[in-house]
Amino acid sequence: xxxxxxxxxxxxxxxxxxxxxxxxxxxxxxxxxxxxxxxxxxxxxxxxxxxxxxxxxxxxxxxxxxxxxxxxxxxxxxxxxxxxxxxxxxxxxxxxxxxxxxxxxxxxxxxxxxxxxxxxxxxxxxxxxxxxxxxxxxxxxxxxxxxxxxxxxxxxxxxxxxxxxxxxxxxxxxxxxxxxxxxxxxxxxxxxxxxxxxxxxxxxxxxxxxxxxxxxxxxxxxxxxxxxxxxxxxxxxxxxxxxxxxxxxxxxxxxxxxxxxxxxxxxxxxxxxxxxxxxxxxxxxxxxxxxxxxxxxxxxxxxxxxxxxxxxxxx
Numbered sequence: 680x681x682x683x684x685x686x687x688x689x690x691x692x693x694x695x696x697x698x699x700x701x702x703x704x705x706x707x708x709x710x711x712x713x714x715x716x717x718x719x720x721x722x723x724x725x726x727x728x729x730x731x732x733x734x735x736x737x738x739x740x741x742x743x744x745x746x747x748x749x750x751x752x753x754x755x756x757x758x759x760x761x762x763x764x765x766x767x768x769x770x771x772x773x774x775x776x777x778x779x780x781x782x783x784x785x786x787x788x789x790x791x792x793x794x795x796x797x798x799x800x801x802x803x804x805x806x807x808x809x810x811x812x813x814x815x816x817x818x819x820x821x822x823x824x825x826x827x828x829x830x831x832x833x834x835x836x837x838x839x840x841x842x843x844x845x846x847x848x849x850x851x852x853x854x855x856x857x858x859x860x861x862x863x864x865x866x867x868x869x870x871x872x873x874x875x876x877x878x879x880x881x882x883x884x885x886x887x888x889x890x891x892x893x894x895x896x897x898x899x900x901x902x903x904x905x906x907x908x909x910x911x912x913x914x915x916x917x918x919x920x921x922x923x924x925x926x927x928x929x930x931x932x933x934x935x936x937x938x939x940x941x942x943x944x945x946x947x948x949x950x951x952x953x954x955x956x957x958x959x960x961x962x963x964x965x966x967x968x969x970x971x972x973x974x975x976x977x978x979x980x981x982x983x984x985x986x987x988x989x990x991x992x993x994x
Contacts, residue, residue: 700783708778712761712789713754713796721753721849722746723981727988728853728868731931734991737857741808745856748804749849752816755796756823756845762789763828767894773887804852811855819848836899839884843876864931867922868987872980874919878912878951879976882969905967909951909958912972916951920944923983932987933994939986943979950975 725745729737761768761779765786768774778784784792797820804813827842847869854865881899884891885908888900900908923940926932950972957967 704783708781708783709792711778712758712784712792713750714757717757718750718753720977720980721749721846724868724872724984725749725849725853727984727986728850728865729857730988730991731864732854732857732862741856744803744807745812745853748800748808748812748816749852751796751800751803752820753849755793755800756820758789758793758796759820759824760828762786762793763824764832765789767896770894771887771890773890808856809859811859811861812852815848815852815855819845819852822848833896836897836902838896838898839880840877843873843880846876847872863929864926867925867929867931868984871919871923871983874915874922875976875980878915878919879973879980881908881912882954882971882973882976884908885967885969886973905958905963905969909955913948913951913955916948920948926987932990935993936986936990939982943982947972947975947979 726742729742729745761777764774765777765779768777769780774780779786779789797817800820801813801817804810804816823842823845827838827845831838831842850868850872851861851865855861877899884898885900885905888898891898892901899911903911920940923944924937926940927937954967954969954972
């Protein structure tokens with residue numbers, strides 16, 4: 680399935696008069712372009728990895744600098760994503776309040792803003808941290824904007840699987856910021872996020888699949904149905920939990936991380952199988968309770984990476 684554009688009202692037709700765009704609201708709109716809530720999740724996976732790489736407490740300046748550079752990079756990627764997707768954002772309920780749709784920010788302003796953040800983040804990482812981290816951050820931005828947003832999102836139901844690679848990069852960036860290299864520990868945690876992303880996002884896609892169907896974006900729940908999606912969620916969940924347990928036998932973590940990974944992973948699998956059972960029995964609507972797994976997925980990744988940060992102090 681290939682969709683390149685949809686008919687919609689032009690993004691930015693509301694509030695284009697300067698009288699309708701006060702400074703405070705405009706400032707908040709530019710912040711909204713960076714998708715701060717998503718970036719919070721990225722930082723949750725960045726900082727704990729720095730503790731693991733250091734096997735203790737890393738430099739506070741380095742942590743703050745890495746977080747700031749990561750915010751600039753991810754914010755630039757998110758702004759460019761909104762620029763490219765402004766046509767479908769205007770038609771989807773969950774994105775109808777975005778700054779380009781309301782007209783609080785013009786498409787040109789958004790484009791310039793996103794490019795500027797991308798350049799600034801690359802230079803910031805390269806000049807103040809190291810060029811490996813700069814290359815990884817730039818690679819994540821380009822992958823998210825070009826590979827996911829431009830090439831995959833409107834063409835394949837596997838969009839979030841491969842596009843999710845961009846969301847895995849903060850793990851590598853956090854490790855490289857401390858070590859100026861990438862180790863197998865970082866690769867394992869990268870894979871945890873890689874296999875976490877689809878079963879994290881697909882429940883939300885199940886909830887809002889009508890939005891995606893209306894704009895022709897072939898998210899898996901749109902083209903495959905709840906039963907097939909739930910089965911895929913279970914498969915990815917088992918692989919994710921198995922991969923998360925590799926850190927300890929390879930000597931990177933100890934009993935504390937292993938305990939958290941087992942308990943949190945076990946609960947995840949319980950929720951995933953519960954969703955699968957409800958989908959197989961034909962449950963739909965609110966009774967499907969797909970958002971339970973979505974919300975738990977955020978708690979899971981938070982607990983797992985807190986354990987990554989705490990474990991070095993208990994070994």
